[in-house]
Amino acid sequence: MMMPQTIEQLLAYDPLAPLQAAIVETIKTLNPGLNVVAHPGKVDLSELIAKTVVKSPGVGIGWSRIREAQMAEGHFCLSVEWVAYIVCEAKSIASRRVEKEAIGLAIGARLLTILADLETSLWGRNTVLPPETTPPAEMKPLFTVRDQSQGMAYYTVTWTQIIADLGESVFPGHAGRYSEDAGVTGVIGYPDAVQIEDIAPWIPAIEEPDNA
Numbered sequence: 001m002m003m004p005q006t007i008e009q010l011l012a013y014d015p016l017a018p019l020q021a022a023i024v025e026t027i028k029t030l031n032p033g034l035n036v037v038a039h040p041g042k043v044d045l046s047e048l049i050a051k052t053v054v055k056s057p058g059v060g061i062g063w064s065r066i067r068e069a070q071m072a073e074g075h076f077c078l079s080v081e082w083v084a085y086i087v088c089e090a091k092s093i094a095s096r097r098v099e100k101e102a103i104g105l106a107i108g109a110r111l112l113t114i115l116a117d118l119e120t121s122l123w124g125r126n127t128v129l130p131p132e133t134t135p136p137a138e139m140k141p142l143f144t145v146r147d148q149s150q151g152m153a154y155y156t157v158t159w160t161q162i163i164a165d166l167g168e169s170v171f172p173g174h175a176g177r178y179s180e181d182a183g184v185t186g187v188i189g190y191p192d193a194v195q196i197e198d199i200a201p202w203i204p205a206i207e208e209p210d211n212a
Contacts, residue, residue: 015078015127015163016066022123023082024061030120031110034059039085056152057103059111060085069162078163079132084111085142086155100153108139111157121161132160 005013020038028036035055039062054060062083069079088103115121115137122128131137137159 016063016080019080019123019125019128019163020061020063022125026120026123027059027061027084027111027114030114031107033057034107036061038062039083054085054087056087056089057091057107058087059107060087064158079160080163081158081160084157086111086157088153088155089151100151104153104155108155108157112137112139115157115159127164129162129164132162135160 011017024036024038028034035058037054037058037060039054039060062085063080064083065081067079067081069077086104086107088100088107090100091098091103115131118130121131137157139155139157142154142156
């Protein structure tokens with residue numbers, strides 16, 4: 001049964017904003033010199049540049065869609081479609097000019113490499129699953145002719161990730177004790193018959209009478 005929650009409680013238990021902050025911090029730490037910020041959502045990147053929200057070379061971490069996802073064991077989860085907006089322009093590096101396209105590709109490849117690392121892509125959170133492989137993470141160009149003429153190039157890297165264990169499982173949480181006393185196959189015993197009744201619908205079983 002759902003219980004009322006205040007705004008303070010909603011913020012305290014929100015799984016999305018802390019995860020977004022963790023993604024930003026991880027990418028920022030692994031890429032010194034790259035401007036990495038949280039992005040509010042799917043908007044016109046040219047407007048973002050005009051407002052200096054994401055400075056070049058930079059990455060804005062946002063999302064495009066969040067859906068409910070149900071795990072096999074019944075927990076409520078969220079499937080988040082993340083978007084990393086890459087902003088770049090030509091830059092002098094090691095006394096030579098590097099074009100914006102090359103910088104954008106290098107940043108995008110780095111993000112894809114981070115997402116492919118099973119440990120790093122959990123962002124230090126124990127309720128986050130590795131990025132989905134269907135669909136896989138991908139990089140796409142986003143800039144227009146106007147952006148090109150202004151010397152800017154934009155790309156996106158997208159991936160989907162599940163935040164798990166947000167609700168109660170539909171399965172009973174009773175703990176049984178395994179024993180081999182009943183023979184080779186063994187049994188799992190529960191201290192209360194009611195617990196067996198609760199878990200019986202989820203486990204195929206054969207009821208056998210007690211030996212007289």
